[in-house]
Amino acid sequence: MTETADRSDTPASPGSTEPGEPPAAKPLGRAGVLRRLLDLYESPRYLEIGVCEGFTFDRVEATRKVAVDPEFRFDHVAAAKANPGAEYHQVTSDEYFAQIAGAKQRFDVIYLDGLHTFEQTLRDLMNALHHLQPQGVIVIDDTVPPTYHASIPSMERFGRLRAWLGDTNEAWMGDVYKLVWFIDTFCPNLTHRTISNNHGQTVVWRHRRAQVTERSVTEVGSLSFEQMVLEEDVFGLRPFGEVRRELRRDLGI
Numbered sequence: 001m002t003e004t005a006d007r008s009d010t011p012a013s014p015g016s017t018e019p020g021e022p023p024a025a026k027p028l029g030r031a032g033v034l035r036r037l038l039d040l041y042e043s044p045r046y047l048e049i050g051v052c053e054g055f056t057f058d059r060v061e062a063t064r065k066v067a068v069d070p071e072f073r074f075d076h077v078a079a080a081k082a083n084p085g086a087e088y089h090q091v092t093s094d095e096y097f098a099q100i101a102g103a104k105q106r107f108d109v110i111y112l113d114g115l116h117t118f119e120q121t122l123r124d125l126m127n128a129l130h131h132l133q134p135q136g137v138i139v140i141d142d143t144v145p146p147t148y149h150a151s152i153p154s155m156e157r158f159g160r161l162r163a164w165l166g167d168t169n170e171a172w173m174g175d176v177y178k179l180v181w182f183i184d185t186f187c188p189n190l191t192h193r194t195i196s197n198n199h200g201q202t203v204v205w206r207h208r209r210a211q212v213t214e215r216s217v218t219e220v221g222s223l224s225f226e227q228m229v230l231e232e233d234v235f236g237l238r239p240f241g242e243v244r245r246e247l248r249r250d251l252g253i
């Protein structure tokens with residue numbers, strides 16, 4: 001239901017504009033971020049986990065594009081015929097990584113936007129890292145839920161809470177935010193930054209960090225929305241331009 005509803009690239013915290021102030025800058029769209037990352041590679045190879053209607057997939061260009069979704073909301077057989085550089089796999093991400101992706105298959109940019117639970121995105125990240133070329137980049141979508149109810153892992157319960165509150169924002173992000181804390185704690189060889197000028201996407205690349213904060217697996221798994229807000233430094237929020245410059249420097253691209 002709602003997980004496909006908000007693809008309008010709304011910012012995580014839309015600031016209000018006072019009379020006389022210039023209008024707020026337009027938030028950066030999903031495809032805009034991915035295009036500017038794909039631009040860094042000569043013959044980019046792109047993988048998108050969770051494609052839905054193809055709103056983002058169809059707006060990015062790459063030499064090789066791979067789409068994975070257990071339930072495409074378009075005719076993927078016709079799309080494959082019309083786009084010889086693209087592959088469409090109507091399976092879950094787990095099935096794709098376990099049975100379809102070639103052992104030596106590598107991508108430059110991988111976009112994780114499938115099932116928005118901590119456990120599934122963690123598994124997607126682990127699998128994606130195996131298929132990421134050494135100077136590649138992973139983008140994890142929807143890591144900054146704008147409300148408590150948008151952050152709960154059950155989409156069905158989110159829908160009921162949203163109806164009760166009369167909230168018109170249909171964007172469900174689940175508890176993917178915990179993945180940022182997981183990377184921060186358990187993946188010292190990865191650097192992560194969360195884009196501050198869009199709806200909240202975390203960009204990850206291979207670069208050893210000088211410091212790691214100790215937390216237990218239980219602490220990360222049970223991280224609450226409240227803690228997420230109070231510890232927002234962990235996100236490493238930066239405007240996308242800065243994130244892109246930093247990853248280029250780290251990766252030498």
Ligand SMILES: C[S@@+](CC[C@H](N)C(=O)[O-])C[C@H]1O[C@@H](n2cnc3c(N)ncnc32)[C@H](O)[C@@H]1O
Nearest residue numbers: 003050051052055056069071092093113114115
């Ligand atoms: C938020 S939508 C993706 C939107 C798309 N990336 C875009 O930017 O337009 C999430 C998609 O994830 C898919 N999905 C759900 N479970 C999945 C899984 N286990 N593996 C891969 N995709 C999954 C859903 O079918 C849905 O189409």
